[in-house]
Amino acid sequence: MTMPPERVPAVLDGPGVQVSDPRELLLGYLDWYRDALMRKISGLPDERLRAPVEPLGWSPLGLVKHLGWVERRWIRWGFAAENVVAYPPGGDEAEWGVPNGQPAGEILAAYHDEVSRSRALIAEAALDDRARVGGRFPTPEQAPTLGRILFHLLQEYARHVGQLDVVRELLDGQKGE
Template sequence: MTSRARARRAELFAGPGSDRRFGGPATGAERPMLLDMLEAQRATLELKCSGLGPELFLRPVAPSTLSLLGLVRHLADVERRWFRRVLAGQDAPALFSSPDDPDGDFDGATPGPGAVGAAWEAWHSEVAFARRFAAGAPHLDVTGEDGWRGTVSLRWVLLHMIEEYARHNGHADLLRERIDGATGL
């Protein structure tokens, strides 16, 4: 009889790119490290949602409206806010929430024709804009004005985005495990 060593929970979730996400630079210039860490967090969100269809709508922790689709919608709005509105100074209202419906990103993540595709399309579009903005900025001290934080730099926004994704990827861990038992990175 062969015995197999038990794997850590973090090693049980197998998916595309799961072993390459955190392989970027650990020394060197600040911008490549920040951008790589943010990319790893973005890839983690995609990994947590991979292979799911209608399950993305599930809200497995009643009475919360938190769902994987809600996280995708929320993070599309967050990317849009910090990179388009604050740093680029564009008139770009949130896509899924509003002053009248501040939790619309989560509350509105309900089954409907095209809802999943629209959320991913918006997220991909906002991530693409953010990537272009961050890559094209002359330095990390580029600033923008925000009603909540005041003057913020690209450096601060990148750090905040890493924190935002890391926190919500923790939620995604629990949501995914509740949906189908998948665990890990």
């Protein structure tokens, strides 16, 4: 029996349907959501990228900025225990806010830089490798595995990209995936 065209299931998002390796699935979905973040803001004029959406209080560009900090905190400071600034001076306002004079391209470049660094730091690591001690995690007992960290990142992206779907629909009526 053939399904009517309106009932045919959509092709799965993320990695290919033949992928079953947990690492490849996790990294594939994480990259899919990173790309989805860029798709969701594509085409927005600068003023809409920057303007906080009420009642949320954050802008699409502010969300990109936040996710760059999330990448830094969980991979560089967390997994790799790099000695980096994990939270911007000025707290949430600085992490989510977009100063008037800061070009959108600068924020996007900083985000892409954090993603590139994350990819490089985890390229050769196994999912069961534990985070190094000394950054986010002061003791071996507190250090999660890379798999746990990546799963946390994935849920963070999924939640925020879903929120961005709503924001985009409020801004210009464009519906999400």
